[in-house]
Amino acid sequence: MLKSCLAILLFVACSLTHATTIDVRLCIKSGSLTLSGGNSLEVVTYSNTNLFLENSALLVWNLGDVVNLTVVNNDSEEHGFNADGLVSYSTISSGDSSTQTINLSNAGVFRYNDNVNSPFNAYLGLSGIIHVKDPSDLTPYFYWDIREIHSDWNPILTNSGIVNITDYDPDFFTVNGNHNPNINLDTIARVTGNVGVEFKIVLVNNGLSIHSMHFHGYHLFNIDDSRSPAFIGREKDTFPLYPHEHLVLSCTPDKPGEYPVHDHNLVAVTGGQEYATGMFLTLLIAP
Numbered sequence: 088m089l090k091s092c093l094a095i096l097l098f099v100a101c102s103l104t105h106a107t108t109i110d111v112r113l114c115i116k117s118g119s120l121t122l123s124g125g126n127s128l129e130v131v132t133y134s135n136t137n138l139f140l141e142n143s144a145l146l147v148w149n150l151g152d153v154v155n156l157t158v159v160n161n162d163s164e165e166h167g168f169n170a171d172g173l174v175s176y177s178t179i180s181s182g183d184s185s186t187q188t189i190n191l192s193n194a195g196v197f198r199y200n201d202n203v204n205s206p207f208n209a210y211l212g213l214s215g216i217i218h219v220k221d222p223s224d225l226t227p228y229f230y231w232d233i234r235e236i237h238s239d240w241n242p243i244l245t246n247s248g249i250v251n252i253t254d255y256d257p258d259f260f261t262v263n264g265n266h267n268p269n270i271n272l273d274t275i276a277r278v279t280g281n282v283g284v285e286f287k288i289v290l291v292n293n294g295l296s297i298h299s300m301h302f303h304g305y306h307l308f309n310i311d312d313s314r315s316p317a318f319i320g321r322e323k324d325t326f327p328l329y330p331h332e333h334l335v336l337s338c339t340p341d342k343p344g345e346y347p348v349h350d351h352n353l354v355a356v357t358g359g360q361e362y363a364t365g366m367f368l369t370l371l372i373a374p
């Protein structure tokens with residue numbers, strides 16, 4: 088009998104000389120993701136609470152800390168856990184768990200995912216964002232975990248069925264498991280700020296398609312790009328993001344206003360063929 092998973096959320100101030108050790112428990116659970124137009128689909132996610140999460144947990148840890156990460160598999164299939172450059176687990180059987188200790192010696196963004204049955208388990212929701220943050224960085228951060236869903240696939244994949252990657256034709260497009268207009272209620276995603284005050288956005292593409300996020304109103308700087316260091320430093324208003332890659336953008340707004348951000352591939356602004364219930368949100372900048 089597995090004991091229920093505990094929500095462990097620690098905000099710890101740390102100095103460079105005193106590493107803090109934190110215990111984090113991620114539980115693999117399946118459940119229902121609410122989509123636009125009253126639709127819903129079964130997904131599988133990593134939850135850091137005792138509840139099912141519609142989108143895998145955002146993990147923000149401090150540089151220098153030590154994380155004891157326990158992954159509990161409450162699903163009926165075997166799963167794994169992998170974050171390139173950080174940690175990799177061997178397969179975890181249904182009902183089993185596995186713990187590893189991670190020394191956070193490098194700041195940065197890491198995509199985590201279930202590398203079992205790749206890329207389908209990660210597609211089903213078993214993928215997310217780890218941000219190892221330098222505690223001296225006090226910039227407000229926002230996080231966009233972007234992905235698509237091919238609604239025909241989920242009932243097949245969650246019942247151990249097989250799909251053909253060449254049939255991929257996604258019809259729902261989400262940010263943090265959410266969509267326009269509800270996404271603007273997600274304080275992790277929805278940028279709110281002030282003129283002259285820098286903010287940063289971490290973007291991770293946990294889907295299987297390329298997305299290209301287009302910002303109205305402002306130019307942003309690419310300050311971290313997993314695809315190529317050659318892209319870092321560019322100032323632009325549209326940023327392509329390839330599957331399983333990440334970007335970090337910086338912006339210091341020069342004017343107040345509410346400006347849209349959306350995927351320039353306009354099919355991704357839809358949900359169930361309805362416009363504009365996909366990847367569309369706004370930046371709200373006060374004077």
Ligand SMILES: [Cu+2]
Pocket residue numbers: 301303349
């Ligand atoms: Cu536009």
